Amino acid sequence: MVELFQVLGGIAGFGGVALGVLYLLYRDLVRDIIRRRMFRTLTSGQATALFGAVVVLAFAVAILGIFATLAESKSVRQFVVLVGMLLLFLLAVLLITVRTVTGQAARAKDGGRSPAERSLAAVRRHVEGGEPDQAERALDASRLARDSSVFWYWKARIALTRDNLDVASGYVEEALKLDGRDPYSIALKIELLLLANDPDRRDRAARLSEESTGLSGELDAWLRQLRAEGMFGGGVRTRTGLEARCPLPARTTEDVHAE
Incomplete structure (x- = not known):
């Protein structure tokens, strides 16, 4: 020994x-x-x-x-x-x-998806299904970093599902601080500005749409649809009505690795 x-x-x-x-x-x-x-x-x-x-x-x-x-x-x-x-x-x-x-x-x-991608797919499914509580749990399970614009984007989408526009606006601003050229966060901000049903915010949404043209083909197509539907004009906008006529660009789970 x-x-x-x-x-x-x-x-x-x-x-x-x-x-x-x-x-x-x-x-x-x-x-x-x-x-x-x-x-x-x-x-x-x-x-x-x-x-x-x-x-x-x-x-x-x-x-x-x-x-x-x-x-x-x-x-x-x-x-x-x-x-x-x-x-x-x-x-x-x-x-x-x-x-x-x-x-x-x-x-x-599982189709080559990581656990984070599977969790984000669940977040998207619950958001689109109007299930904010389940979406919140799935987002927590994804373990996305808090310094990720994708995390704050989905936080904003969940808050919007709860019709809490002020909270959703705060979250989308956090996402844009981290990535000011993210077309999905920009689209979400434009929608939130339109849903405020305030002339000044509607004008801000129109200006932002002009400034953001050219960032991505998907965003450009959505902005053209907004203009074609007269969404930047007067009148009251509801989330259900706006998204029925101009659905937000569909964010996939693949961009979890792009952050």
Whole structure:
């Protein structure tokens, strides 16, 4: 037993280096870059594979260090320790590989959509079905970041479903602060301005529609429909009537990765 602790102590320096490398990689690569930036464009399987590569790299550093330490040693106990470390390393690689493959298979069965995309699809379905409470729960389940314009867009849509125009307007402003050229948030803001049934806000909606022309073909088509239906003219607008004649551009779940 004493000899075993001596062996472990002899390789602890290399293990410590490996742990230090793993910590630095996690702190600077995984936490700051992958989680805050790249996770928004990667699927869960890709993110798992990328972090797995980081873990494999850290273990590889440890294994190389152990080989360097034991290269001149002929101790059977040291050899056993080395074999055990190698087996643990291979087991970690195997688990990561299985997790990645099974995750890809599950996504293929579900049409390739991530859990966040499935949750947002549920949000959209409940919003269109006039079920704000269920939509709120689905949005929470999506785990979208609060600094995502998509999150605030759907918060605004949920508030609009509850006919709370003031709250919806506040949420859509948050979305536009994060992405001022998002055509879906712009369309939603124009609709909210029209639903206020106030001449000044109607004029603001008309100006915003002119300023936003050309951002996207879908938005342009919707704006043309608004003009054709005379929505920028006088008269009272209701959400049901406006959306029946000029439905909002349909936001898909694919843009969850575009944030």
